[in-house]
Amino acid sequence: MHTIWKGAISFGLVNIPVKMYAATEEKDISMRYLHSKCGTPLSYVRKCPNCEVEVAWEEIQKGYEYEKGKFILIDKEELDQLKTDTSREIQILDFVRLSEIDPIYFQKTYYLGPGDTGVNAYSLLMQALNNSGKIGIAKVTMRSKTTLAAIRIIDNCIAMETIFFPDEIRPVHQVPNLPEKTEVSDKELQMAEMLIEQLTTPFDPAKYRDDYRERLLGLIESKMKGEEFKVAPDTPQTNVVDLMAALQASLEAVQPKLDPKAAADPGSGEDAKPAAAAKKTTKAKTAKTTRKKTARKAT
Structure with missing residues (x-):
């Protein structure tokens, strides 16, 4: 497993060196755009539509569009000056119960393995979290972006879940046509x-599959073998209007x-x-x- 970040977990005066690993991976099948006439992969060119010339990376500058077609130009040096927290530290601020956090806040999961030193401190934190039933709420800077994170235990491993800040969650009242009163037949x-009771079962993630990806892989394999690929017809859906x-x-x-x-x-x-x-x-x-x-x- 590839290490993507090195730093330390800190709470109080305790400092625990850790290495970060991606806990998930995308299984999307990547396909490239080709020129249909010759089959050559297409390349993308950074071209200025005004000057009609290709633009090199050293000539590119960031800007914020505050009105349509109007930008505030910002230099890389100015952005670097804004970075106040450059430490490679996962600072635990509070401890809370996992049940208190709505799943809407969670972003991405990372595994945190022990660093080259500090294995005992790593084990201590893991056991303390298990015994308390709590998780840590931390702040960490990754890729020049500061984010909140939840520190919890997954199968005898400390994991970090990046979570959204509260102002990044859109309020529910923005959803149109929500019913004001719930009136249903008994x-x-x-x-x-x-x-619901008949469909209730223990959660088993192994029973759920990406059917589209499996069909796409089947199509690719069939084409590689020069065979004809057939897709089973979908089950016809009955248009039932009556709820009962x-x-x-x-x-x-x-x-x-x-x-x-x-x-x-x-x-x-x-x-x-x-x-x-x-x-x-x-x-x-x-x-x-x-x-x-x-x-x-x-x-």
């Missing part, structure tokens, strides 16, 4: 809850043995029970009554 709600009908069809699809009458009329109010539970209760009552009759006859 029967529709109960059927939806039944459907859609819920009923979904329940029948995930649980074929479910009593259709019970699924169609799951009951209403707080005393309503799912069909399976009601059926179980009825059987229990019937058995109890039969035992009582048998006992009286024996007497």
